[in-house]
Amino acid sequence: MSDPVEAIVDVVARTAPEVRAGLAGRRVYESEENPSGERQLAADVYADELLEERLLDLPAVGSYASEEREAVVDGDGGEFHVACDPLDGSSNLKSNNTMGTLFGVYEEPLPAPGSALVASGFVLFGPVTTMVLAREGTVREWVLDDDGDRELVTGDLRLPDEPTVYGFGGRVPNWTDAFADYVAEVEEELKLRYGGAMIGDVNQVLTYGGIFGYPGLRDRPAGKLRLLFEGHPIAHVVETAGGASSNGERSLLDCEPDGLHERTPLFVGDDEYVERLEAALS
Numbered sequence: 525m526s527d528p529v530e531a532i533v534d535v536v537a538r539t540a541p542e543v544r545a546g547l548a549g550r551r552v553y554e555s556e557e558n559p560s561g562e563r564q565l566a567a568d569v570y571a572d573e574l575l576e577e578r579l580l581d582l583p584a585v586g587s588y589a590s591e592e593r594e595a596v597v598d599g600d601g602g603e604f605h606v607a608c609d610p611l612d613g614s615s616n617l618k619s620n621n622t623m624g625t626l627f628g629v630y631e632e633p634l635p636a637p638g639s640a641l642v643a644s645g646f647v648l649f650g651p652v653t654t655m656v657l658a659r660e661g662t663v664r665e666w667v668l669d670d671d672g673d674r675e676l677v678t679g680d681l682r683l684p685d686e687p688t689v690y691g692f693g694g695r696v697p698n699w700t701d702a703f704a705d706y707v708a709e710v711e712e713e714l715k716l717r718y719g720g721a722m723i724g725d726v727n728q729v730l731t732y733g734g735i736f737g738y739p740g741l742r743d744r745p746a747g748k749l750r751l752l753f754e755g756h757p758i759a760h761v762v763e764t765a766g767g768a769s770s771n772g773e774r775s776l777l778d779c780e781p782d783g784l785h786e787r788t789p790l791f792v793g794d795d796e797y798v799e800r801l802e803a804a805l806s
């Protein structure tokens with residue numbers, strides 16, 4: 525395949541059916557925790573190992589990093605560096621709700637700035653398995669079959685003009701007063717959609733318009749989500765689809781992680797709601 529980035533995207537698409545097929549028998553927790561101190565499911569480890577092996581097999585992939593691993597795994601000098609959340613929302617496995625694989629393709633070694641992203645996207649294990657990809661200014665969406673073959677369903681995915689849904693993580697008593705005041709306004713205007721897997725909730729925002737966020741909390745000012753593995757790729761998708769992103773102050777793509785697993789407050793969606801959020805938190 526002459527297009528090395530497409531080759532990376534194709535590997536993620538073709539690995540997805542195996543990851544999905546492997547979920548049923550891997551709903552048990554491993555003894556290990558991931559570098560963020562979260563319990564690891566057997567499914568997390570399975571997805572991570574499949575993706576690491578397949579992606580590092582590509583000549584164009586110079587390194588692989590994931591939420592499930594402490595350090596970057598070096599390949600043989602390829603020009604692209606892939607950061608993965610192999611199974612975003614894996615805690616939804618026990619409750620049989622949506623989850624999937626989230627990835628970013630960077631042209632700089634990891635941890636890299638958001639500006640180094642050349643492509644990002646996610647595979648969503650919903651009633652249908654879909655892939656959303658942001659690349660070269662366009663967001664496309666495919667349905668994946670059991671072989672990972674893709675059927676294009678949306679050639680230019682854009683955030684709807686009319687926002688409809690919102691979803692914010694963290695426990696309400698741990699929200700700051702400024703954020704709680706902002707949410708009090710939003711809940712008068714939009715419908716609550718929060719499912720516990722960021723890519724599922726953001727796919728609702730991409731489909732129906734609105735805003736998703738996981739704010740900085742009183743006891744965790746940096747919030748829960750990781751800048752490199754979640755913030756950058758999802759911000760790249762939503763901004764490419766005509767929306768906005770923020771860490772509460774500026775675009776997540778303007779934020780550069782010091783560490784591989786650095787956390788960040790994360791907001792993505794309709795630009796008016798993101799602007800109002802930044803004003804509320806300023």
Ligand code: P6P
Nearest residue numbers: 612613615693694720721722723
């Ligand atoms: P909580 C999944 O574990 C995840 O990393 C994101 O996909 C999701 O948005 C968030 O954490 C859910 O966190 O605290 O609501 O369980």
